[in-house]
Amino acid sequence: MSQKPFLRVDNIRKRFGPIIASDGVSLEIEEGEIHSLLGENGAGKSVLMSMICGMVRPDEGEIVYKGQSVRFNSPREAIRQRIGMVHQHFMLVPNLTVAENYILGQGSALRVINDMDKVHAKIRELSDRYALDVRPDALVEDLSVGEQQRVEILKALFHGIDLLILDEPTAVLTPQETDRLLALMGDLVKDGKTVVFISHKLDEVMRVSNRISVMRDGRVVHTVNVGETNARELARMMVGRDVRMELPRSPEPAGRVVLSVENLTCRAETGLPAVRNVSLNVRAGEIVGIAGVSGNGQTELSLALSGLLPVDSGRVMLNGKDITGLDPASINACAFSHIPEDRHKHGVVLSLSLSENTILQRYDQAPFASRGMLNRRAISEHTRDLIQRFRVKSRDENQAIGALSGGNQQKLVVARELARKPDFILVNQLARGIDIGAMEFVMEEMLKQRDNGRAILLISTELEELFAICDRILVMFHGEILGELPPDRTRLDELGLLMAGNTDQPALAS
Numbered sequence: 001m002s003q004k005p006f007l008r009v010d011n012i013r014k015r016f017g018p019i020i021a022s023d024g025v026s027l028e029i030e031e032g033e034i035h036s037l038l039g040e041n042g043a044g045k046s047v048l049m050s051m052i053c054g055m056v057r058p059d060e061g062e063i064v065y066k067g068q069s070v071r072f073n074s075p076r077e078a079i080r081q082r083i084g085m086v087h088q089h090f091m092l093v094p095n096l097t098v099a100e101n102y103i104l105g106q107g108s109a110l111r112v113i114n115d116m117d118k119v120h121a122k123i124r125e126l127s128d129r130y131a132l133d134v135r136p137d138a139l140v141e142d143l144s145v146g147e148q149q150r151v152e153i154l155k156a157l158f159h160g161i162d163l164l165i166l167d168e169p170t171a172v173l174t175p176q177e178t179d180r181l182l183a184l185m186g187d188l189v190k191d192g193k194t195v196v197f198i199s200h201k202l203d204e205v206m207r208v209s210n211r212i213s214v215m216r217d218g219r220v221v222h223t224v225n226v227g228e229t230n231a232r233e234l235a236r237m238m239v240g241r242d243v244r245m246e247l248p249r250s251p252e253p254a255g256r257v258v259l260s261v262e263n264l265t266c267r268a269e270t271g272l273p274a275v276r277n278v279s280l281n282v283r284a285g286e287i288v289g290i291a292g293v294s295g296n297g298q299t300e301l302s303l304a305l306s307g308l309l310p311v312d313s314g315r316v317m318l319n320g321k322d323i324t325g326l327d328p329a330s331i332n333a334c335a336f337s338h339i340p341e342d343r344h345k346h347g348v349v350l351s352l353s354l355s356e357n358t359i360l361q362r363y364d365q366a367p368f369a370s371r372g373m374l375n376r377r378a379i380s381e382h383t384r385d386l387i388q389r390f391r392v393k394s395r396d397e398n399q400a401i402g403a404l405s406g407g408n409q410q411k412l413v414v415a416r417e418l419a420r421k422p423d424f425i426l427v428n429q430l431a432r433g434i435d436i437g438a439m440e441f442v443m444e445e446m447l448k449q450r451d452n453g454r455a456i457l458l459i460s461t462e463l464e465e466l467f468a469i470c471d472r473i474l475v476m477f478h479g480e481i482l483g484e485l486p487p488d489r490t491r492l493d494e495l496g497l498l499m500a501g502n503t504d505q506p507a508l509a510s
């Protein structure tokens with residue numbers, strides 16, 4: 001390591017009340033490297049990076065950047081020093097265009113770039129140079145998640161950065177978009193930039209990094225060169241034990257049909273056809289997976305099933321009852337649990353406490369309420385139990401859920417939905433943001449639910465997740481179910497071909 005690293009974080013401490021997010025963390029980043037940061041949920045990765053980019057102020061310690069001790073009071077100050085960060089949850093204003101988002105709040109910059117044509121031209125130039133496909137006049141709210149992320153990255157490039165921090169950027173991307181992002185990171189480095197990459201996906205980290213640091217409990221505990229480690233060792237460094245990727249399953253046959261979808265058709269919010277004539281059954285005691293490149297109707301299918309999107313035609317039956325077109329609360333009341341794709345939009349209320357979030361759908365039911373009054377003790381006890389069982393890293397049950405790390409929010413949503421003892425569980429992206437140790441636990445919990453006779457529909461872009469726990473995998477393409485594959489007799493490449501619309505498959509179940 002050279003005497004003067006590009007960025008050195010020295011013994012930083014940061015507390016949030018009783019929670020120690022950074023416990024004397026030290027880290028060195030070299031110029032022109034891709035440095036990945038791994039660690040369990042709540043290990044302190046996002047907080048550390050937020051301190052480097054001026055979002056959060058450290059209590060103690062020093063950040064030395066390009067040989068100078070720095071202390072940024074805002075992200076804008078960090079950007080002025082050419083440090084940019086793309087957060088887990090994007091910071092774009094949805095009802096503005098891409099270009100408007102870029103100049104927002106840039107009072108002085110506006111004077112320099114007072115001509116919108118120049119802004120547009122600069123965006124187009126950067127978009128072409130890095131193959132980002134970003135249109136300056138596109139309205140942010142019309143863009144897919146993958147597109148919005150490219151808009152965020154281009155925003156950092158627009159303002160001119162030498163250091164780009166990407167906080168779990170691939171969690172929301174399709175495999176194709178992920179490949180594209182990893183290639184982009186390589187191009188940025190070729191242009192002399194430095195990248196810090198946070199991810200829970202060890203294969204990506206192994207593919208793209210020069211060096212990898214592992215955080216535990218608010219400290220960096222290891223930094224290794226990529227050539228000197230492997231995924232298994234990294235997993236052990238993170239979690240402190242071996243992680244089993246194979247989960248044992250009981251061979252119990254599936255029971256009665258719990259969810260039956262008949263010829264369901266619906267449109268996306270844009271009005272374009274999204275789900276076309278989809279029929280499927282999910283039986284008690286089975287996990288049915290839906291694989292597909294995202295954007296093939298899976299989002300709309302899950303929203304339509306849960307009452308969040310109108311149905312154009314077809315029927316959804318749950319336990320023999322027609323629930324088509326019911327509102328989400330009525331569907332929830334039919335022993336229907338939903339772990340949504342977008343937890344901030346449909347899963348939690350960020351400003352409410354863990355306790356309040358735990359009883360969102362059951363605040364008027366026993367034992368959480370009686371005679372119109374909340375039973376706070378029962379609510380607290382239930383929440384504490386979920387926190388403990390699912391190892392949700394938090395101060396206590398009264399803390400706002402928005403203060404939890406992303407993976408810990410997801411764990412609470414999963415815990416809440418499973419605790420409702422549903423007959424049917426709809427899951428869209430189970431492990432989003434969850435670390436690999438916790439993922440193993442969550443998948444085991446899903447299998448327990450299956451063995452207890454619950455019917456589970458698991459929509460996922462993570463093929464390994466589908467192969468690990470599904471009894472059958474359906475493939476969705478252009479809004480239709482293209483076929484069904486038995487996971488134990490299907491190879492990953494066969495599934496990949498079907499996901500690309502190729503129906504000429506020997507493994508296809510008839």
Ligand SMILES: Nc1ncnc2c1ncn2[C@@H]1O[C@H](COP(=O)(O)OP(=O)(O)OP(=O)(O)O)[C@@H](O)[C@H]1O
Pocket residue numbers: 016019020021039040041042043044045046047048393394403404405406407408433435
């Ligand atoms: N604003 C805040 N108020 C209170 N606690 C916070 C706040 N921000 C972060 N924390 C706490 O700091 C700890 C570290 O959080 P951080 O988001 O850095 O974790 P992480 O390693 O990025 O986890 P994940 O992989 O789940 O995203 C967590 O316990 C979190 O609850």
